[in-house]
Amino acid sequence: MKAGQVTPKELYDTTELEYEALNNPDVAHIEVHHNTVVGAHLVPGLDVTANETENGVAIVFRVTENSVIEKPVHMCFGMLPEKGVQEIQMNVIIEKNARVSVLAHCTFPNAVEVLHTMDARITVGENADYAYFERHIHGKTGGVTVVPKAKVTLEKGARFKTEFELIRGRVGSIDIDYETTCKEWSVMEMNARISGTHNDAIQIRETGHLVGEGARGVLTSRIAVRDSARAEVHNKLTATAPFARGHVDCKEIVQDNGVATAIPIVEVRNPKAHITHEAAIGSVDTRQMETLMSRGLTEDDAVELIIQGLLS
Amino acid sequence: MGLLEVKKLSLTLGGKKILNDCTVDFWEGHVHAIVGPNGAGKSTLAYTIMGLSGYRGATGDIVYDGKSILGLGIDERARMGITLGWQEPARFEGLTIKNFIRAAAKDKTIASIKDALEKVALNPDEYLTRAVDKTLSGGERKRVELASLLAMRPRIVLLDEPDSGIDVEALEKIFEAIHLLKSYGATVILITHSIAVLKQAEHAFLMCRGEIFDKGSVDKISGYFENKCIPCERTAISSSPEGN
Ligand SMILES: Nc1ncnc2c1ncn2[C@@H]1O[C@H](COP(=O)(O)OP(=O)(O)OP(=O)(O)O)[C@@H](O)[C@H]1O
Numbered sequence: 001m002k003a004g005q006v007t008p009k010e011l012y013d014t015t016e017l018e019y020e021a022l023n024n025p026d027v028a029h030i031e032v033h034h035n036t037v038v039g040a041h042l043v044p045g046l047d048v049t050a051n052e053t054e055n056g057v058a059i060v061f062r063v064t065e066n067s068v069i070e071k072p073v074h075m076c077f078g079m080l081p082e083k084g085v086q087e088i089q090m091n092v093i094i095e096k097n098a099r100v101s102v103l104a105h106c107t108f109p110n111a112v113e114v115l116h117t118m119d120a121r122i123t124v125g126e127n128a129d130y131a132y133f134e135r136h137i138h139g140k141t142g143g144v145t146v147v148p149k150a151k152v153t154l155e156k157g158a159r160f161k162t163e164f165e166l167i168r169g170r171v172g173s174i175d176i177d178y179e180t181t182c183k184e185w186s187v188m189e190m191n192a193r194i195s196g197t198h199n200d201a202i203q204i205r206e207t208g209h210l211v212g213e214g215a216r217g218v219l220t221s222r223i224a225v226r227d228s229a230r231a232e233v234h235n236k237l238t239a240t241a242p243f244a245r246g247h248v249d250c251k252e253i254v255q256d257n258g259v260a261t262a263i264p265i266v267e268v269r270n271p272k273a274h275i276t277h278e279a280a281i282g283s284v285d286t287r288q289m290e291t292l293m294s295r296g297l298t299e300d301d302a303v304e305l306i307i308q309g310l311l312s
Numbered sequence: 313m314g315l316l317e318v319k320k321l322s323l324t325l326g327g328k329k330i331l332n333d334c335t336v337d338f339w340e341g342h343v344h345a346i347v348g349p350n351g352a353g354k355s356t357l358a359y360t361i362m363g364l365s366g367y368r369g370a371t372g373d374i375v376y377d378g379k380s381i382l383g384l385g386i387d388e389r390a391r392m393g394i395t396l397g398w399q400e401p402a403r404f405e406g407l408t409i410k411n412f413i414r415a416a417a418k419d420k421t422i423a424s425i426k427d428a429l430e431k432v433a434l435n436p437d438e439y440l441t442r443a444v445d446k447t448l449s450g451g452e453r454k455r456v457e458l459a460s461l462l463a464m465r466p467r468i469v470l471l472d473e474p475d476s477g478i479d480v481e482a483l484e485k486i487f488e489a490i491h492l493l494k495s496y497g498a499t500v501i502l503i504t505h506s507i508a509v510l511k512q513a514e515h516a517f518l519m520c521r522g523e524i525f526d527k528g529s530v531d532k533i534s535g536y537f538e539n540k541c542i543p544c545e546r547t548a549i550s551s552s553p554e555g556n
């Protein structure tokens with residue numbers, strides 16, 4: 001770590017995670033502030049190399065064949081200054097039969113004009129298992145632009161689960177683009193939970209291609225837009241192989257002058273494949289509201305509780 | 313004088329008169345039952361008392377504790393102590409049973425939330441962190457509803473078919489919960505098709521076509537179950553021009 005740099009503890013202090021919880025030698029973790037790796041601890045089976053670039057880092061994250069990383073790996077990407085650019089390139093390789101789960105915090109608590117991009121290539125090998133949970137912590141000004149992109153390939157029998165959560169602080173502007181190709185008997189779950197207020201702008205593009213026999217995939221989005229926030233969700237799921245099974249599930253709650261759009265595309269090119277989709281967009285369900293109000297909650301408190309539940 | 317008095321309440325929905333000069337009193341601290349055929353207007357009466365959005369615009373009056381509440385919102389009525397257990401309770405994605413009960417509870421401690429669950433025979437260790445969503449069975453959802461009402465400590469509680477979807481074993485717990493509500497000082501109004509539920513009450517009303525056709529002791533009204541709809545038929549005949 002370079003002198004004068006932000007410490008990992010300073011980064012984690014902006015999240016709900018206690019830095020001390022990472023003191024366990026079995027817990028791998030990596031912290032990146034702007035373009036500097038400020039902390040890292042690895043465990044057997046996990047290989048990480050990180051090269052600093054002008055405005056970020058290029059990371060190769062590899063879990064070697066048959067390695068099972070028992071404890072979730074923690075990652076933290078952040079920018080504490082008000083202004084700046086952070087570009088993360090990630091090459092994730094989960095080798096055959098390996099297993100790992102990652103909990104990533106992306107923290108921009110003071111952002112006034114911050115751009116954070118993530119460009120990820122992810123390969124989950126045969127029968128390997130990769131779970132990636134990304135939680136964003138943004139400040140109150142909405143001065144963040146987040147652009148995460150991922151291209152994912154699931155080999156035969158691989159499992160991939162990803163969750164993207166942005167429910168604390170202002171979204172600012174977010175443009176997610178994840179695309180996953182699922183080979184035979186692989187399983188994919190992509191889930192996004194985002195709460196927008198003020199003039200936040202949310203764009204989600206999640207695409208899954210079920211190209212292998214028996215591949216399964218679920219795309220889920222849970223979005224709340226309040227004030228004059230806008231959300232546009234493009235979910236696309238295609239199936240071209242027999243016994244492929246997919247489901248697209250989008251719920252968006254709209255309050256005040258918020259605007260929500262859902263554009264689901266499901267495409268099946270094999271008579272033995274099957275995809276379903278459901279979308280519910282609109283105000284909070286009246287019956288749910290009235291139930292909570294009949295217990296004494298005000299309308300605002302009832303809406304808050306319903307949205308909290310939906311995004312949890 | 314009743315704690316809650318429904319006076320000549322009429323309500324038209326979709327061009328059809330659903331409540332028709334309905335008049336009924338509920339006595340403070342007593343358990344009442346309303347029975348009557350499908351479509352009689354029992355749930356509508358409960359929704360109108362609660363003030364649900366599709367059930368505004370009734371004529372007549374609803375007087376609670378001496379004051380008209382017809383102009384008040386649902387939450388205002390609830391904060392005065394009136395509440396409703398739905399015939400088919402709503403489901404909430406992601407909302408935990410713990411937070412659902414806590415939202416209603418007078419005492420918001422975890423001990424009191426657990427206690428409410430135990431009173432409806434749901435093991436808190438198993439249920440607290442589960443969501444009030446479609447993964448709960450119908451009967452479990454009804455019991456969670458009742459637990460939240462117990463935790464709320466209401467002054468008036470309308471229970472719309474509290475036994476529907478409840479198995480025989482849990483039914484005893486539901487009855488205990490009804491008596492517990494009474495012991496907390498609540499005025500209970502049961503809407504039911506079941507003679508076993510009716511028997512939990514001290515007073516009973518027979519409702520038909522939007523009005524109260526008969527009232528009195530549970531024994532008297534339970535005669536309705538043996539002679540289905542006879543009182544209604546008789547009145548209908550005698551009210552016709554050719555009637556005897
Ligand atoms: N919003 C509405 N618009 C039109 N008709 C309605 C509406 N709500 C209820 N009704 C009608 O009012 C009548 C009374 O309904 P209600 O649900 O109160 O009956 P109930 O006595 O509770 O019956 P059940 O025993 O089946 O629960 C029914 O004929 C029903 O179809």
Ligand SMILES: [Mg+2]
Pocket residue numbers: 354355356399472
């Ligand atoms: Mg009913």
